[in-house]
Amino acid sequence: MMAAGCGEEVAPPYPESWVYWLQGADPDILSSLPFALVVMDYSRDGTERGEYTKREIRRITLTDKVVLAYMSIGESEDYRFYWDEGWYSDPPEWLGEENPEWEGNYAVKYWHEDWKRIVLEYLRRIVEAGFSGVYVDKVDAYEYWADSLGTAEAARRMSSLIKEIADSCRAWAGGTCIVVPQNGVDLLLYDPSLYDHVHGWSLEDVLYSSAGDLTPVRNLKERGKFVLSVEYVYRGALYDVEQYYRRAREPGLIPYAADTSRRLDSPVIIPGVQPRH
Numbered sequence: 001m002m003a004a005g006c007g008e009e010v011a012p013p014y015p016e017s018w019v020y021w022l023q024g025a026d027p028d029i030l031s032s033l034p035f036a037l038v039v040m041d042y043s044r045d046g047t048e049r050g051e052y053t054k055r056e057i058r059r060i061t062l063t064d065k066v067v068l069a070y071m072s073i074g075e076s077e078d079y080r081f082y083w084d085e086g087w088y089s090d091p092p093e094w095l096g097e098e099n100p101e102w103e104g105n106y107a108v109k110y111w112h113e114d115w116k117r118i119v120l121e122y123l124r125r126i127v128e129a130g131f132s133g134v135y136v137d138k139v140d141a142y143e144y145w146a147d148s149l150g151t152a153e154a155a156r157r158m159s160s161l162i163k164e165i166a167d168s169c170r171a172w173a174g175g176t177c178i179v180v181p182q183n184g185v186d187l188l189l190y191d192p193s194l195y196d197h198v199h200g201w202s203l204e205d206v207l208y209s210s211a212g213d214l215t216p217v218r219n220l221k222e223r224g225k226f227v228l229s230v231e232y233v234y235r236g237a238l239y240d241v242e243q244y245y246r247r248a249r250e251p252g253l254i255p256y257a258a259d260t261s262r263r264l265d266s267p268v269i270i271p272g273v274q275p276r277h
Contacts, residue, residue: 014226015035015036015037015066015226015228015254016036016254016275016276017034017035017036017037017254017256017274017275017276018035018036018037018038018039018228018254018256019033019035019037019038019039019256019267019268019275020039020230020256020258020264021038021039021040021264021265021266021267022039022040022041022070022264022265023041023045023263023264023265024044024045024265025040025041025044027052027056027057027059027060028059029267030060030065030067030267031059031060031062031063031065032063033267033269033275034275035065035267035275036064036065036066036275037065037066037067037068037228038060038065038066038067038068039068039070039135039202040067040068040069040070041069041070042069042070042071042125042126042129042131045079046077046079046080047079047080047081048080048081051125051129052129053129054128054129054130057129057130057131058130061130061132066132066133066178067131067132068131068132068133068134068135068178068180069126069129069131069133069134069135070134070135070137071119071122071123071126071134071135071136071137072105072137072138073110073119073136073137073138073139073141073161073162073165074107074108074110074137074138074139074140074141074142074144074158075099075102075105075106075107075108075138075141076095076105076106076107076108076115076118077104077105077106078104078105078106079104080122081122081125082118082121082122091106092114093109093112094108094109094112094114094115095107095108095109096108096109096144107141107144108141109145110141110157110158110161111157111158111160111161116161116164119161119165120164120165120168123165123168123169124172126169127169127172127173127177132177132178133169133177133178133179133180133199134165134169134177134178134179134180135180135181135182135202136162136165136179136180136181136182137181137182137183138182138183139158139162139181139182139183139184139187140183140184141158141184142154142155142157142158142184142187143184151190152190155186155187155190155191156190156191158184158187159187159190159191159193159194162179162181162187162194162197162198163193163194163197165179166179166197166198167197178199178200179197179198179199180198180199180200180201180202180228181198181201181202182201182202182203182204183202183203183204185201185203185216185220186216188216188219188220189216195220195223195225198225199225199226200220200225200226200227200228201216201220201225201227201228202227202228202229202230203217203227203228203229203230203253204229204230204231205230205231205232206229206231207229207231207244207247207248207253208231208233214251217251217252217253218251218252221252226254227252227253227254228253228254228256229248229253229254229255229256230255230256230258231244231248231255231256231257231258232258232259232260232261232262233257233258233260234257234258234259234260234268234270235259235260238270238273240257241257241270241273241274242273244257245257245273245274255274256268256274257270257274
């Protein structure tokens, strides 16, 4: 599988393995690891000062990897380049309540034009750094706004934002920009045209959930899309990982066993298992 930056024409990738490393990812280490697809932050620590250079990202893509930049579009993060300290006391109309489970993350009215401008500026930085595409998180934020907007309308507005991200990235890059949303896969039920804008999807915490419905996996694969899976099951025991891999591969998911700490601050390497040669 050949990797490319956002500015190059590529065919949709079908990775056999992937790694999810957000905090302090090291380009040299990622270049040496035999994963086909990398999901990392566009910055070492999430801040503007920590942004990776184009040369650093190129170092990874030159090793035949697809490299996706993590980007949250359903919540605002108070350590990002766009954050204004004045928002703590006087928030803009599109900024909502802080997520009680994730300090510093705030709900946003993701359909608001001011927020969309921020998202597209974020995206442009990713494109200019040479990433192969974007890994779009918090698309399931539409569920947060379902009571006020209605589920169908909240889903439509989120789908519209994802499509705008995909179209903008590919227009700026002059080629194929890989777009992979995480969670919120039911968006495809509300807007089937979204299939045409994504290369794949990622499912988090699904296989061990009683509410996990893998029907969307079949629908995605029938349309030639790949489906990633991440479960936070690794705690030093090989048995847990092997069991997860068996469960993931049965419906055709591409698994990544992350540490139970959920910090995603280092790659989980298990010789002979993750990645499997």
